[in-house]
Amino acid sequence: MDVTHTGREEGSAASRPTSPLRSIFEWDLSATECLPPSAQDGSIGNPQEVASWDFIAPIWLTAATPLFLVDATDQGPSLGSDDRQAVSFHHSVFAPLKSTRSPPFSAHALFLRHAWDKRIALHFLLAVSHSEMAICHGQERPTAESCFHLQKGLELLVQVWSPVALAEHLEVLLSLLYMYMFWMRRDRLAPSRLRALSSTVLAYVRLYGIDGLCTNEEIVPTSHNINTVPENVLLCRVFIYLYDRDGFCSFFNCGGSFADYVNENPDASRKIWRLSRTAFLCLPRDSFGSGFNAIPKIEEATVLQVYFELIRIHHGINLLSQRGSLGTEGMGIQRHLDQLREEQSSIFHRAGLEDEGHSPSLLELVTVSFFYAVCIYLGRSRSALGDRPVPTEVQTALSGLIPTAYRTISRGSVQLLERFQWSLLILGLETNDPIHWDWVGKNISDSAIREVFHVCLRVKKRSGGSISMAALRELVSRGV
Known part of the structure; x- marks a missing residue:
């Protein structure tokens, strides 16, 4: 997938909700081969066909069958948006609403930059982006464009049998994070899908020892480009986001398997958290242009540490609340x-x-x-x-x-x-x-x-x- 950042001023006619944020980027996805079909295209989803994939799926995906059941009959009408508009919306509107940071320094901006040329992760990012555009229009059901990308991402994910490189692990876990973001934003929580996600993340992390990769505190640049965040740092960031989402879902009894696993080793999880925060320190002051704020202030580190401890405490209460007396x-x-x-x-x-x-x-x-x-x-x-x-x-x-x-x-x-x-x-x-x-x-x-x-x-x-x-x-x- 070749996703090109043109650097031109945003001129899209994409939907602009009440947020005043505007993108200074324009994203050219014309060469991605991800262009969505029309809302009438019958190839968007066949739940019976998709459900049959589980028997050929890699072992870490065997718990994920509910994720494949994308019902094409439960789609909302198409907005007529294209992928360039969806990515521009993700960058300029959606990502800032998911963070208290300025847009270019949010974690979702870092994930987006990484997903540009990652075929699987980009499909899931587009599924989320098209879906969020629909939600901003008051349409809770995912559009045909969103379901198209969700299905394509799932088809490709099933083919990932044995990731060996750090970049491949990062793409798989980032794809699973985008799935959390997609299913958590429906009009109703989907317990079976969120539990399947939790079990899938846990199986993948344990099979490949991802927590061990994340506790290696050596930061090695992945290229000569000083604007590149090291992959092991990004992996830690995604790991923490998955932990956060799974612990959140566990409150509603919609997951928690992965969060349970992380809570069992507090020293390792705190080490991963510390390394994940260095993602923003890897970016030079001018990496996103002179119009943006610099690296977050030092005093924010204490607040963020409290926030992370509260995530850990929250899931500890989940465990006590759901099992017996305190x-x-x-x-x-x-x-x-x-x-x-x-x-x-x-x-x-x-x-x-x-x-x-x-x-x-x-x-x-x-x-x-x-x-x-x-x-x-x-x-x-x-x-x-x-x-x-x-x-x-x-x-x-x-x-x-x-x-x-x-x-x-x-x-x-x-x-x-x-x-x-x-x-x-x-x-x-x-x-x-x-x-x-x-x-x-x-x-x-x-x-x-x-x-x-x-x-x-x-x-x-x-x-x-x-x-x-x-x-x-x-x-x-x-x-x-």
């Missing part, structure tokens, strides 16, 4: 949270500032919101959200979450940050204030989480003001 492990998690709050008190102080001249960053606000939501989750992990009487630690966390979440929404776009969207879900289901219910309902922009919220809120109202974690997960598994 016991001493729950007390250990509470001590860890208390320690984070005490050691990083400056972050919480800044998040509470209302002085315009000393306002916190969007990342700080998102992180503090996530912290309070995790505290509520721990307190309710074996009981019910909104139950009375309210434990002191839950009430304290809710009192911190509400103003921080309101301030976060007022400060910047957080439409596609799953962890913040989840924090809004927790806020809405813990509070019994109708004003907050209305506000949360209007500000959860992720369609799947919004659907979970509205269904669970109806159950909460009928049951006297509370909903248990078990009931929430049961509703998701039934396809709320």
